[in-house]
Each structure stands twice: as structure tokens, then as C-alpha cells.
Amino acid sequence: MVTSRSIRPKKTTLNNYIETTISKDTTRTKIIKTLKNHKKGLPLMELSIDAGVRSSGNLHETLRRMIISNEIIKSKCPHCSTTILYKLR
Numbered sequence: 001m002v003t004s005r006s007i008r009p010k011k012t013t014l015n016n017y018i019e020t021t022i023s024k025d026t027t028r029t030k031i032i033k034t035l036k037n038h039k040k041g042l043p044l045m046e047l048s049i050d051a052g053v054r055s056s057g058n059l060h061e062t063l064r065r066m067i068i069s070n071e072i073i074k075s076k077c078p079h080c081s082t083t084i085l086y087k088l089r
Contacts, residue, residue: 027051027053027058027059027062028062028066030051030052030053031047031051031053031059031062031063031066031072032071032088033051034047034050034051035047035072035086035087035088036088037050038050039087040085040087041073041075041085041086041087042085042086043077043083043084043085043086044056044059044060044063044084044086047059047063047086063086070089071088071089072086072087072088072089073086073087073088073089074086075087
């Protein structure tokens with residue numbers, strides 16, 4: 001005859017849950033927030049550091065789409081005229 005018994009009698013289970021309220025900011029919102037703080041514009045590498053975007057390919061693709069949609073202006077630096085600055089429109 002088979003008797004049923006608890007396999008783990010004194011084991012307490014933890015309440016595991018997934019927190020879904022925190023959403024990550026997209027690359028586009030990070031770029032817009034950073035450029036709002038820097039009115040004169042930023043070069044590409046400083047923009048990636050300040051915005052906290054790790055993937056430079058993702059940053060480049062997002063900037064390219066924002067330039068096409070006229071959200072960002074691409075201009076040259078007034079001092080050295082070789083560095084490309086990105087500014088909000």
C-alpha cells in the first residue's frame with residue numbers, strides 16, 4: 001500500500017514575482033533627455049557616455065533615424081569646424 005507524505009515538510013517557499021512596473025528608457029528618450037541638458041550640442045562619443053547608451057551601433061542607428069525625421073540637427077563645431085555636434089531642433 002502506498003502512503004502519501006510530503007516530500008519537503010519544513011521547506012518554506014519564497015514569493016517569487018516579476019516586477020513589471022519599471023520600464024527601461026529607450027535609446028531615443030535617453031538621447032532627447034541628454035540633449036535637453038546640453039543646448040549647444042554634443043559629439044557622438046560624449047553623447048553615448050552622457051546618455052548611458054552602451055551600444056554605439058544602436059546609438060548611431062537611432063541618431064540617423066532622428067536626423068531623417070528632423071528631430072535632431074547635425075552641425076559642425078564653431079571652434080574647430082571638424083567635430084560634428086548633434087543638437088535638438
